[in-house]
Amino acid sequence: MHSSAxxxxxxxxxxxxxxxxxxxxxxxxxxxKSATIAATTAAGEDPADAPTSGAAATATEEANAAPxxxxxxxxxxxxxxxxxxxxxxxxxxxxxxxxxxxxxxxxKGAKDYIVPVAAFKAQIKMLADSGYHTxxxxxxYAYLTTGARLPAKPIMLTFDDTDLDQFTVARPTLAxxxxxxxxxxxxxxxxxxxxxxxxxxxxxxxxxNVIGSHTWDHHNVKKYQGQDWVTQIDKPTKTLEEITGKxxxxxxxxxxxxxxxxxxxxxxxxxxxxxxxxxxxxxQDPLFTxxxxxxxxxxxxxxxxxxxxxxx
Numbered sequence: 001m002h003s004s005a006x007x008x009x010x011x012x013x014x015x016x017x018x019x020x021x022x023x024x025x026x027x028x029x030x031x032x033k034s035a036t037i038a039a040t041t042a043a044g045e046d047p048a049d050a051p052t053s054g055a056a057a058t059a060t061e062e063a064n065a066a067p068x069x070x071x072x073x074x075x076x077x078x079x080x081x082x083x084x085x086x087x088x089x090x091x092x093x094x095x096x097x098x099x100x101x102x103x104x105x106x107x108k109g110a111k112d113y114i115v116p117v118a119a120f121k122a123q124i125k126m127l128a129d130s131g132y133h134t135x136x137x138x139x140x141y142a143y144l145t146t147g148a149r150l151p152a153k154p155i156m157l158t159f160d161d162t163d164l165d166q167f168t169v170a171r172p173t174l175a176x177x178x179x180x181x182x183x184x185x186x187x188x189x190x191x192x193x194x195x196x197x198x199x200x201x202x203x204x205x206x207x208x209n210v211i212g213s214h215t216w217d218h219h220n221v222k223k224y225q226g227q228d229w230v231t232q233i234d235k236p237t238k239t240l241e242e243i244t245g246k247x248x249x250x251x252x253x254x255x256x257x258x259x260x261x262x263x264x265x266x267x268x269x270x271x272x273x274x275x276x277x278x279x280x281x282x283x284q285d286p287l288f289t290x291x292x293x294x295x296x297x298x299x300x301x302x303x304x305x306x307x308x309x310x311x312x
Contacts, residue, residue, distance in 0.1 A: 068138035068148070071249050071272040079145040086286040088147070091140055092132075092312040093156040093292040094304075095277065096120070099165040102297070115297040121173050126301035127155060128177040137182055137210050137250050141273055144287060155308070157181040158275065158292060160214055160252060162189045167200045171207075184214035184252035184275070187236040198243050205244040212250040213237045213271075222259045229265055237269065250275065256292075263288045278311065 080088075097113040099120045106114055115123070133151035135143075140156060142148035157174070159166045162185045174181055183204055189195035205211050215221075215232040224232060237248050249272045253262075256277025263285050266274055274288040281289040293311050295304060 068136055068142045071138065071141050080147070082284055082286060085144045086281065086283050088144055090291060090312045091135065091143070091150065091154050091156060092308045093140075093158060093275070093290065094295045094308075095275075095292040096157070096159045096166070096170065096295050097161055098163050099169045111297045112294060113297065115295060117169055119297065119299075120169065122301045123295060123299070123304050124173050124177065124179065126305060128179070130305060134174075134179040134181065136180060137212070137273065140290075141249075141287075144273075156292075158184060158212075158252070160184045160186075161218070162186050162195045162201075162214075164194050164196055164200075167196050167204065171204065180209050182210045182212055182250065184212040184250075185236075185240055186214045186216070186218055187239050188217040190239075201240070202243050202245075205246060210250070211240055211244050211246070211248065212252055212275075213240060213248050214252050215254055218254040220255060220257050221253050221262050222257050224262070224265075229269075233266070233269055249273070252276075258282075258289060260285065 096115060099115050099117060101116045102111055102114060130153070132153045132155040135150055135154045135156055137156070139148070139150060139154075143150050143154075157179060159170060159181060162183075166183065170181070183201070185196075185201055190201070191197050201211060213233065213236055216236045217232075219228070219232055221232075233251075240248050247270065249270070251266055251271045251274040253274060253276050256279065258274070258276055260282060262274075263282075266288060272287070273290055275290045275292055278291060278293050281291060291312075293307060299307065
C-alpha cells in the first residue's frame with residue numbers, strides 16, 4: 001500500500017473515536033492486510049478468561065425476533081428516514097479475515113487480521129456463553145428501517161476476502177452454536193489456493209448464511225472511475241448471483257474506505273446497505289456506512305467482549 005493510503009487510514013482510525021467509545025486496533029494496520037491479500041492472491045490469553053455469565057443461544061430466543069422481510073418488500077413509505085436510522089442503537093458487528101495460526105512470516109500488523117484457530121473458537125464460545133444471538137443482514141436492515149424486533153443481545157458476524165479457513169474452520173465452529181454469518185466475497189480469489197471455491201460459497205449460502213459483494217480484487221472504492229464500477233462491482237456481483245441463485249443486496253468496502261460519491265453508484269446497482277469499519281458513519285446515509293469492528297488476533301475472549309460493549 002502506498003504511504004498516502006496508510007496515513008489516510010490512520011486518520012480514519014482517529015476519527016472513529018468520535019463515533020465509538022473505543023477504536024479497534026485493526027484499522028490502523030490496513031497496510032499489512034493489503035500486503036497479505038496481494039501475496040496470497042498472487043501465488044493471548046487463556047480461553048478460560050472468557051465471561052460465562054450469559055446463556056447459550058436458544059431456539060426460544062431466536063423465535064422472539066420478528067421474521068426479516070426481504071429488503072425489496074419493505075415499502076419506501078414505511079422505511080424510517082436517515083435521522084431515525086442513525087439514532088437507533090447500533091447492533092454489534094464483528095469483521096473477521098483469516099482464521100489460522102500465526103507463522104514466523106506474519107508481521108505484527110498482519111496479526112490483527114489473523115485470528116489463531118484456538119483463539120477464534122474461544123471467541124465464538126464466549127459469544128454463545130454470553131447470550132449473543134447472530135442476526136442476518138436482512139434482520140438488521142428491517143430493524144434499522146422499520147424498528148423490527150431483534151433477538152436478545154443481537155450480533156452480526158462477518159467475514160471478508162474469501163479465505164478458505166472461513167469455510168474449513170469458521171463454518172463448523174459457528175455451526176456448533178447454531179450461528180450464521182455474512183461472507184463478503186472477493187471474486188478474483190475464487191478457486192485459487194487457500195481461497196474458497198464457487199461450490200463452497202454456494203454451500204454457505206444454501207446453509208442459511210448470506211453472501212455479499214466485496215469487489216473483484218479489493219481496490220479502494222474512493223478511487224473508482226468509469227469502467228472501474230463495472231470491473232469491481234457489476235461483474236463480481238453478477239458472478240455471486242449466478243453462484244448462489246440469489247440477489248446480492250449487501251456490499252462491504254475494501255479497507256472500510258468510502259466516500260458519499262459511492263452511495264448513488266451502489267444504490268443504482270441494487271444494493272440496500274453497505275458496511276464499513278470503525279470510522280464515523282455518514283449521518284445523511286447511515287445505511288451505506290454501517291459500522292463493524294475488526295476482531296483482532298491479539299484479543300482474548302474477554303478483550304473482545306469488552307470491545308463489543310465499548311464500541312457499540
